[in-house]
Amino acid sequence: MRARIAWGLASFLLVILVGLMTWEPFFAPAPAAPAPRSYSVQITRDEFGVPHVHGKSDPDVAFGIAFAHAEDDFATLQDVAAMTRGRYGAIAGVNGAKVDFAFHLLDARGTVRRRYAALPADTRALLDAYAAGLNTYAAKHPAEIKLARLFPLNGRDIATGFALRQPFFFGLDNVIGALVGDTPLGADNGPALDGKPLPDYEHGGGSLIPAAVDPIARPGPLPIGEDAALAGSNAFAVAPSRSGDGVTRLVSNAHQPYRGGVAWYEIVVESDNGWHMAGALFPGMPFLALGHNEALGWTNTVNRPDLIDTYKLVLDGDGSHYRLDGKWQPLEKLRVWLPVRFGPLVLPVPKTVWRSIHGPVIVNREGAFAIRYAAIDSIANIADYYHLNKARNFAEWQALMAKHPLPSTNFIYADRAGNIAYLYNAAFPVRRPGFDWRRTLPGDRSDLIWHETVRSEQVPHYLNPASGFLYNANNTPFRAAGKGHDLDPAQTSPLLGVELDETNRSRRAGRLMDATNPIGRRDLHAIKYDTGYERTAEVAWMLDGIARLDVRNDPVLSKAQALIGGWDLRADGRNPGDALAVMVLKDAMKTSYQHTVPPDPRAQLEWASSHLMKYFGRLDPPLGRVERLRQGPGKYRIDLPLDGGGDTLRAATSWNVDPKDGRLLIKHGDSFVMFIEWPQDGKVTSRSVQPFGAATTRPDSPHFTDQAPLFAAHRLKPVHFFAADVTAHAVRRYVVSNR
Structure with missing residues (x-):
């Protein structure tokens, strides 16, 4: 009897386990292919693998853009596609589920459903063609697909990506993250941007699901794209x-x-219809x-x-209605299920999203807050772009x-x-005068809900x-x-x-x-490519703070203080204090731009000194030994020295620390660099460079890292823009179609 019970329990658990491993694709929205149409495009790869896409029509070119990009980075394109379906958590786990929450909260798919037909026909044709290019690549390379039933895509999927991601370039993720964490935006929250209080990202709570499982239990920016709006450019x-x-x-x-x-x-790209860029x-x-x-x-x-406004709603007793101009309006409520991958399992996590006439609503311990932001419920800008x-x-x-x-x-x-x-x-937005739009607004007045732009x-x-x-x-x-x-x-x-x-x-x-x-x-x-710092603002504040420290009883910090005191304010690798100074200043450089609390000078000096002594055995290693441009493994692996620092014109904005050797692996900063010239005869020429190469996720490709030596050395490669130049530098030429 016990054996049968045990066997039955084991069988039941096995069924549950298999279900958690396989349920998500079956419950995902059914994909729909774009309208049937044939596309054909010629792709020419130059000596650096950069694709030159030529087609008879603009949609042909868009088809080729998608296919060429997929050849070089299909993995990332699938991530973006999953975001447009609210399924990114099934790939990226908790971080992906945060994006899926934003997808539902902003009603990105609903925006497209309401607005897609109003897009010009040429724009819809372009979006459909791009989707067809991804579908064609997926059909030719099924082994690379990492999420079942993700393909085929259509133009509405591509448009949804714009509706979802564009608000996060002006900080909507910060507002959502704060409200999810129960931070009252109208209170005194510390540093301010021109008087507008910023969220306290250390404040937590507000979720009924344990933080270990709940993908949005902790506040903070949403990973729509890693560091999407970091300081830089x-x-x-x-x-x-x-x-x-x-x-x-x-x-x-x-x-x-x-x-x-x-x-x-x-x-x-170049089409016979005049698109050449x-x-x-x-x-x-x-x-x-x-x-x-x-x-x-x-x-x-x-x-x-300032493109985001928040409103505190007045709710009725059971929280199902909000007051507007003296009348009660129903608060829209929708239960959604976020797929969250944990190893081989995908857990369905329930969340609730609300909406009012203002826009998306977040309910937390402080009340119900509606959010209104630029281009809300609009995708018209896709055509203009x-x-x-x-x-x-x-x-x-x-x-x-x-x-x-x-x-x-x-x-x-x-x-x-x-x-x-x-x-x-x-x-x-065209805002009504007489109100402090830098703080949370009353949500019961319709005259504060703007509809026009300046x-x-x-x-x-x-x-x-x-x-x-x-x-x-x-x-x-x-x-x-x-x-x-x-x-x-x-x-x-x-x-x-x-x-x-x-x-x-x-x-x-x-x-x-x-x-x-x-x-x-x-x-x-x-x-x-200048690597200099101006000795003012946060730079002066940090350096002066270090100079004032009493470190006489600490030989290491005393030497570090002297190195900083003799630093020449450049991150060019020529001064013995460069590495120490760049590390000490990194967080200070964020203070003014991101309006964070200034770091403590002693703590920064102790951290940087400790790190350099632990991994390099000295306080003055050359900057190029510490800052690295690293990509690998594989035949085309590179590991090169870099210069520059946080908030220098030669930008090395942020890094990951390699736990094995302590190197600072730059992950954000100077990325795509392009110098463009129109001489007096008006014929354009340009040069460009990227940190790695055209095929950043293809370790077996020679273009995985072939631009890295140029990038590290402040050098550029030619851009082959005109047809004769493209032909002269063609390494590979091929035709792709979906026929």
């Missing part, structure tokens, strides 16, 4: 009047993670995010406009920018006519300043064109919430560009 534009040789120059240096869902992918895009994008066509180019840097790729002059480009092709991020522009421009792009001419912008140059390094737009040529902040409405702070990179760039005349090719290269 430089941009420079130089007009012919300042270049010394009549050349118009644009430098794109958008800092992103080296790997993952928001890592850059370089590509050149070189630059880079993110996984899941069917067009380029930045770069140049024959006539013009642009790049981006992250800005920090695509059409931006095909703009032929500044007037066309400017008209598209007026529609906000992105809800946020700065745009820095240049063209063959010699124009340079900078637009502090942001879809600012006209683009009302936000800070520059066109052809007399200085002949423009720059941005994630700083206030009121420092961009040099002394005597910057905008006056008093001319911009404080209701917009435009940031006023600077970064070390912006201070450094402004000083160097002001002092350099003319700014030629070599000068601009030297400025972009």
Whole structure:
């Protein structure tokens, strides 16, 4: 009898185990293929493996973009695709389930369901074609698929990726993370951005599910893309009047993670319908995010406009209704199940999401908070962003920018006519005066629910300043064109919430560009790769704090203090204090940009000194021994020295510490770098480089790391833009179709 019971129990547990290993694909939404259509594209790979995609139509090219990208990084593209279905937790576990929670909370799929048909036909055709390219690759390589029933994809899936991810570039993840953690946004929460209290990310609680299982039990930013909005990005534009040789120059240096869902992918595209552009895009994008066509180019840097408002709702007794203009409205409530992978098992975790007329709602111990953010319930900007790729002059480009092709991020522009421009792009809501929009608003007044955006001419912008140059390094737009040529902040409405702070990179760039005349090719290269710190703000505060420490009874700290005292304020690897200084300053450099609590000088000095002594046996190892560009294993493994630091123009923003040898493995900072030039004859040329290569997740490919030596040495490779140049440097050429 006991044996039968034991056998029955074991059989029952086995059934449960098998069920937890296999249930998720069967309960996932059924995938739907795009409308049947044939695509054909020619892909040419150059000596660095960069794909040059040519097709008869724009949809053919979008099909080729997806296929070429999948050849180089199908794993990441699948992650992004899973996000658009609310299934990322089945791949990435708890971190993925956080993204899935955001997917349901923001109703990303619902936005697409409501708005997709209103997209222009050419944009829908592009999205469908891109999905078909991924489907074709998946069909040809079934062994690489890591989540059952993920394919086929369609254009709505691709559009959902935009609806889900774009708000997180202006900080929506921080607000969601804080509210999930029961942080009252209207209270005094410490450091502020222009007076707006920031969430206390150490505050926890608010979940009924144990933290070991609950994917959102702990607050904090959601991993939509690793470090999606970390401090970083430089941009420079130089007009012919300042270049010394009549050349118009644009430098794109958008800092992103080296790997993952928001890592850059370089590509050149050309269709017979007039789409011809070189630059880079993110996984899941069917067009380029930045770069140049024959006539013009642009790049981006992250800005920090106030595009998010929170409202505290007044609920009725049972929490099923909220009050609005004296009447009770039903609070929408939806139970969702998040798939969370733990090893071979995928656990179904229940969560509840709410919505009001304001937008998504989070209910915590402090009450119910509604969130409204720029481009809420909209995907119209996808079409404008695509059409931006095909703009032929500044007037066309400017008209598209007026529609906000992105809800946020700065745009820095240049063209063959010699124009340079900078637009502090942001879809600012038209807010009612008389309220403190920096704090939580009353949720029972409909007149505080905005619906329109501020006209683009009302936000800070520059066109052809007399200085002949423009720059941005994630700083206030009121420092961009040099002394005597910057905008006056008093001319911009404080209701917009435009940031006023600077970064070390912006201070450094402004000083160097002001002092350099003319700014030629070599000068601009030297400025972009500058490793210097300005001894002001957080740098001065930290160095002065270390100088004041009493470390007479600690020989190691005394020597460390002396090294810092003799440091030359450069992270170029030439001073014995470089490695120590870069480590000591890393967290301090985040203080102004991310508005965190300043680190303690003694604690920073102790940590950095201890680390260097433990792993290197000395306080003054060369910087290049400590900072490394590492990718492997395999035949094409690389391990190279790097320079630069946190918030230097040669950016090494963040790192992982290798526990075996203590090296700082740079994972974010300088990523895709592109120098673009229009000489007086107007024929564009460009050069570029990436940290590793075109095939970042293919260890057996020679393009896994072939750009790394150039990247480490501050060198660039040519971009083959025109057909004759592409042919001359073709290493492999092939046709792909879904016929």
